[in-house]
Amino acid sequence: MHNTSSPRIALAQLRPVVGEPDANLATVEAALAEHAEVDLVVWPELFLPGYTTARIETLADSLDGERVSRLCSAARDHDTALVIGIAERRDDGAIANSALAIDRDGRIAGCYRKIQLFGDEAQAFAPGDTLEIVELAGVRVGLMICFDIEFPEIGRALAVGGAELLVSVSANMRPFGPDHRLCVQARALENRRPHVYVNQVGQGETFLFTGDSCHADTAGRVRAACPPHAESLILVDVPLGVETEKRPDYLALRRPVPPVHGGRA
Template identity: 75%
Template structure:
C-alpha cells in the first residue's frame, strides 16, 4: 500500500558562492529562479548568500526584514517558486545564526531554521538554534536541516515524527567528509521513510574544498538524482512523497516508545 501524496519538482542548486559578496550571490539566485520556473522549490547550500565564512559574519548577517531578504521574497513571488537558502541571520537579540531561510512561492517567509549542531569553529561565530522547524512550502511540509545536523539521527526523526513529508538539508561539507554525508543522506531517508533533498556547496571556498555530491534520496534510501562532486550543477528531482510499504516497513508507523535501559548499577 502507499500513502498518496502530491509530488513536487525540486531544483538542487549546487553552486559556488562568492565569499563576502552577497549581492553577487543574490544575483545568481535571481538568475537561477528565472531559468527554473517549472520547479516548485529551488534549494541552495548552507551560507550561500554570504558565502561560507567564519571571520566576517558580523558584517554579512541579514535581518529578516532587510533589503536582501525582501529581494528574495520578491523574486520568489515573481516566479511563483519556493526557495530554501543558507544565510547568516541577524537575530532580534543581536546574535547571529547559521540559518536556512524558507520562502514560499507567494513571497511569504515560511520559516527560518537556525542550525542547532554547529561544527568546529562555527561555534565561535554563530549562536546555535534552540528549536527544530517544519515549514510548508508549495503545499508540502518540509523538515529543515543544515550540514552537521544530518549526522545526528534524532534530529531527522523528530522532524519526521512532527509530520514532515520531506527532509531538506543544506550543506557546506568539505573534504574528507564527502562519503560520510552521502551515507547520512541515505540513512536519514531510509530510517524515516521520508524523501531527502541534500544540497551541498562545491569548489574551493575561503578555507575548505567543498565536495558537492548533492542528491535526492527516495523513501527506500535509493539515490535517484545526483550531482557531480567536482562542478557546479543544477539538477532537477521529481520527488515522490509516497511511502511504499509492501517491501519495506514504515518505521515511523511501527515505532514504539523507546523503553528504559536496564543496568546493574
C-alpha cells in the same frame, strides 16, 4: 507545475562568492528566472554570504532587510519556493547559521537556525533551539543544516512531527563527503521520507567543498545526484508517497524506547 504529490525540485549546487552577498543574490535571482517551472529551489548552507566564520558580523542579514526582501520578491515573481542558507542577524543581535524558507507567494515560511554547529562555527554563530517544519509549495518540509544530518534524532523528530520531505542544506568538505552520502540515505530510509540534500562545491575560504548534492527516496536509494567538485543545477521530481508493501514503515511500527539499564547517567 506545483504538484504536491511529486514536487519538482531544483538542486542548486552552485559556488557562491565568499563575502559578496549581493553577487550571490543576483545568482539566485537569475536561477529563479531561468527555472520558473519548478516548485522549489534549494541552495547550500550559507550560500548568501558565502561560507565563512571570520567576518560574519559584516555579512549577516536580518529577516526584514533588503536582501531578504529581494529574495521574497523573486520567489513571488516566479511563483517558486526556495530554501537558502543565510547568516541571520537575530532580533537580539546574535548571528545564526540559518536556512531561510520562502514560499512561492513571497511569504517567509520559516527560518531554521542550525543546532549542531561544527568546528569554528560555534564561535561565530549562536545555536538554534528549535526544529522547523515549514510549508513550501503545499508540502510540509523538515529543515536541517549540514552537521545536523549526522544526528539521527533530528531527522526522526522532524518526521514524527509531520514532515513529508526532509531538506538539508550543507557546506560539507573533504574528507567527509562519504559520511554525508551515507547520512542522507540513512535519514531517508529510517524515516521513510524523501531527502533532498544540497551541498556547496569548490574551494572556499578555508575548505574544499565536495558537492555531491542528491535526492534519496523513501527506501534510501539515491535517485539523482550532482557531480562532485563541479557546479551543477539539476531538476528532480520527488515522489512523497511511502511504499510499505515490501518495506517496513518504521514510523508506524516504532515502539516507545525503553529505559537503558546499566548505562551511565
